[in-house]
Amino acid sequence: MPIRHTFIVALIVLLLGCGRDELNLTLQLDGLSGLQPGDTVVLRNQPVGEVTAVEAAGQSGYLAKLAIESELVPEATQSARFLVGEDPDNPGRRRVEILPGDPDDALLADGATVRGSIKQAPLFPLEEILRSFTEGLGILRDQVERFESDIRRVPESEEAQRLRDEWARLLDEIQRAQAATEESVKRDLLPKLQQELQDLEEELRALEARPRNKPQTI
Structure with missing residues (x-):
């Protein structure tokens, strides 16, 4: 195959692959949140990804790996917040809720580490x-x-x-x-x-x- 054709084919494959890329984030938590691999990540109550791994990080800290469909989360900017709470659609399971930040802020980069917090239950039900x-x-x-x-x-x-x-x-x-x-x-x-x-x-x-x-x- 001519070099020019090989380059074109490689470029097409690369572009198609980029279109399917996921946004991979590491969620840093101070305490045990109950997250498990397979738990859902939601934005405006719509599923946009899932938790792929959870591991201890020392001093009672934990890291959760998130895989998010990048084209669905343009609002996941650097000022976005991440809350861990009960999953109303799956009793007994947890989920990560993305609260959109300032749309003018820079988007989170693939592989970025973000801080998360655990959603507290109401004091008076x-x-x-x-x-x-x-x-x-x-x-x-x-x-x-x-x-x-x-x-x-x-x-x-x-x-x-x-x-x-x-x-x-x-x-x-x-x-x-x-x-x-x-x-x-x-x-x-x-x-x-x-x-x-x-x-x-x-x-x-x-x-x-x-x-x-x-x-x-x-």
Whole structure:
């Protein structure tokens, strides 16, 4: 094959290979994060790569190797942040979430080492509590609706009428209890919680305003 043709073929192969290149990064973590090879890397909740290896780096530090589809992460600039947290799509597994940085910053180079942090669980699982409360109301509503549907199929009798009367009484109690609970929450509980939260915020601002002690030199 002529030298010129060989050069052209090699150039085409090189260009095609560059189009498939991955962006390989090393994620540096201070503590054990639970990451495993095969865990997902996401950007805006869209998978863009995976963890290929995790190894100890001494002094309780860890290094995770990330392989990312380079054409999908133009927002992975040098000011991007990397968070390790639970993977909502894979219970029991973790994932790396890329938080885009300034688009005007330089892109991360292949092979670069970036700092990562572990996403902390909320101190107060409010969302979990509200979800449980909503699920409980839904179960109760389903029971009421199911009983109403079943009682309609029962032939008329004194016993059936007694059950209907009991069901109506129970439904009335549920409605009154719900109304009383909502009113009690709005009148008593919410103002108390709002005041306690305001007190906590004031204490936090006071703590942040305190001068920090300078580290002692030896």
